[in-house]
Amino acid sequence: MSAEVVVKRTRRTSEQKVRVVEELVRLISSHRVIAVFKLVGLRANLLHEIRKKLRDMMAIRISKKTLFIKAVEKAGRPELQSLVEDINEPVGFIFSDVSAFRLKIILDKNRIPMHARAGEKADFDVIVPEMNTGLPPGPILSDFGKLKIPTRIDSGQIWIAKDTVVARRGESISPELASLLARLDIKAVLKGISIERAFEDGVLLTRDQLELDLEKFSEEVRSAHLQASSLAIEMGYITRETVIPLLVKSALEARALAVEAEIPSKEAIQDIILLAERRAQALKAAAKLE
Numbered sequence: 001m002s003a004e005v006v007v008k009r010t011r012r013t014s015e016q017k018v019r020v021v022e023e024l025v026r027l028i029s030s031h032r033v034i035a036v037f038k039l040v041g042l043r044a045n046l047l048h049e050i051r052k053k054l055r056d057m058m059a060i061r062i063s064k065k066t067l068f069i070k071a072v073e074k075a076g077r078p079e080l081q082s083l084v085e086d087i088n089e090p091v092g093f094i095f096s097d098v099s100a101f102r103l104k105i106i107l108d109k110n111r112i113p114m115h116a117r118a119g120e121k122a123d124f125d126v127i128v129p130e131m132n133t134g135l136p137p138g139p140i141l142s143d144f145g146k147l148k149i150p151t152r153i154d155s156g157q158i159w160i161a162k163d164t165v166v167a168r169r170g171e172s173i174s175p176e177l178a179s180l181l182a183r184l185d186i187k188a189v190l191k192g193i194s195i196e197r198a199f200e201d202g203v204l205l206t207r208d209q210l211e212l213d214l215e216k217f218s219e220e221v222r223s224a225h226l227q228a229s230s231l232a233i234e235m236g237y238i239t240r241e242t243v244i245p246l247l248v249k250s251a252l253e254a255r256a257l258a259v260e261a262e263i264p265s266k267e268a269i270q271d272i273i274l275l276a277e278r279r280a281q282a283l284k285a286a287a288k289l290e
Contacts, residue, residue, distance in 0.1 A: 020063055024071035024093075027059055028080065031095040035103060035198035036083045039090040046191050047092070049112055057106065058096035060193075065091060082204050083197050091196070100198035104210045111192035115182045118175035123190040126167040126181070133158045133184060143180050 065084045072080040150161035198205045258268035
């Protein structure tokens with residue numbers, strides 16, 4: 001290779017790096033949330049699918065960490081270097097104006113079903129449905145037998161005799177099952193982008209901090225709301241939520257007071273008569289005992 005060719009390639013590579021840094025600067029400057037995710041284990045087709053599906057909410061870019069560091073320095077945001085500190089694996093970057101917590105939820109909800117690899121755990125109950133596999137009889141029949149999948153031969157092809165659960169959610173996928181599921185085009189795992197760190201409004205958020213148990217959080221919010229409402233009603237604190245319960249409570253207390261004080265009114269007269277009758281019955285019973 002001639003020196004001239006080497007110089008041209010070097011120049012072209014250098015120009016490409018400059019363009020990448022400039023784009024990263026633009027993305028950093030125009031978005032309030034920047035997140036980083038690891039590329040290890042992510043398949044290219046999966047990344048392409050997620051990028052296409054969520055392009056209205058976020059921009060996803062793959063770049064070397066050295067170029068990202070140059071970009072944050074050029075953008076005047078050196079604090080963003082903490083996103084890639086201590087991460088030795090290749091990474092990708094997300095730029096968005098969506099809250100980092102909501103971003104995490106959106107990415108989790110948009111995981112894509114994929115074929116499982118041996119050793120991976122099923123993300124849902126995996127069912128091999130009753131169907132024509134299109135496969136000819138042969139050694140593969142022993143694989144169906146090992147996995148306890150009932151089969152029959154019809155017109156020279158293997159048919160699954162009935163729907164069969166081959167793995168429960170959380171169970172590990174064996175090499176034999178992974179191979180068979182791939183041949184049957186049955187997916188068993190959900191794959192997606194998992195945020196490692198995110199920077200939002202001057203705060204660095206780690207993966208653990210972004211993990212939210214939505215069901216538990218919703219239950220805590222409901223419980224807090226009920227406790228706050230009960231306390232406000234007990235205190236007589238008027239809000240849009242407590243005004244009706246307070247009016248009902250006041251009406252009941254006023255009615256009870258009217259009955260006790262024997263103040264006849266349309267609302268209390270029936271209860272006053274019933275109370276008087278109960279007291280009379282009690283007196284009558286006491287007189288008999290004497």
